[in-house]
Amino acid sequence: MKKLVLGAVLALSASLASAAPIPTVVSTASTGFNGSLQVLNDGIVPAEMSVWSSDKTLSWKGTDKAFTFSFGDLYRVDDVRLSVDNNDSYLLEYSLDNLSWTTLFAVAWHYGEVFWGMDTMSTHGGDLEYVSQLDFAPVEARFARIMATGGDNLYAVGEVAFSGERVIQSTTASVPEPGMLALLAAGAAAFAMVRRRRMS
Template sequence: MDFGELYNINDVLVSVDNNDDYEVTWSLDSVSWSNLFTINRSDGEITWGMDTFSTDTLHNEYIAAIDFSTVQARYLRIKVTGGDFGLSIGEFQAFGSKLTTSVPEPSSLAIFALGFIGLIIRSVKKRS
């Protein structure tokens, strides 16, 4: 998943086939990836079919084994790492907030301000 820009990711809800292992990773640039958490087929409570996992402590599907600290990421991905490979991903939701970045003052505005101040100083000197 490409969010288009950086987000603070603090929780995930995912529904996957219960007899496979999955790895969820994050990245800033889609080149270098870091592990966010791993779902092992033994983590869930469903014995057949799809199982839902949440990292939100208030959610009824919360699984402490996959909980993680907030990360700043632009990309998330999920991939199967083991099991019968008859995999299925039914749902994947990421929760967080968009990073706000301050917009730097353009250098042209600074140059304009210096020029304007110079004109004021010149005008004052002419009057004296």
């Protein structure tokens, strides 16, 4: 019984840990957008159907811009919650090195449930804003980025929030196999015997 209780506690703590927000720093090499980069990760999600070009969003024209989120360390990304202009398409990618990128998911213009303005979407099954088409298997990443891929050429993002947990990388040396230890011990013993004979 104790093992079952312990297992349940561990499973619950693991699920809680995976739901932790991942801290991000936003940057871009792009120019010609309206608003502050900080609105993308300030924890404030614009109201559904609010205007796409406000002080709570980052808005722009064209599909030539990308906004990068740095996690500052290696994280396992479990879920994403984002707010985007409802009638456009967006691409979210992830990377380990900020050079090579892989698609995490694509937001099609018809996803979500609102028909005007900002729309909140989530990959978490328990979220009221869950969109099954965006769901993904957890990935390890140090960076993520979002960009527009099509629509009415007037784009906006109000928030991109990542959740998961930091990946702890082991720095301990691997322990030799027992056979290797025996071989090393035999070698050391043989070396000691040869040295003893030469000294006598």
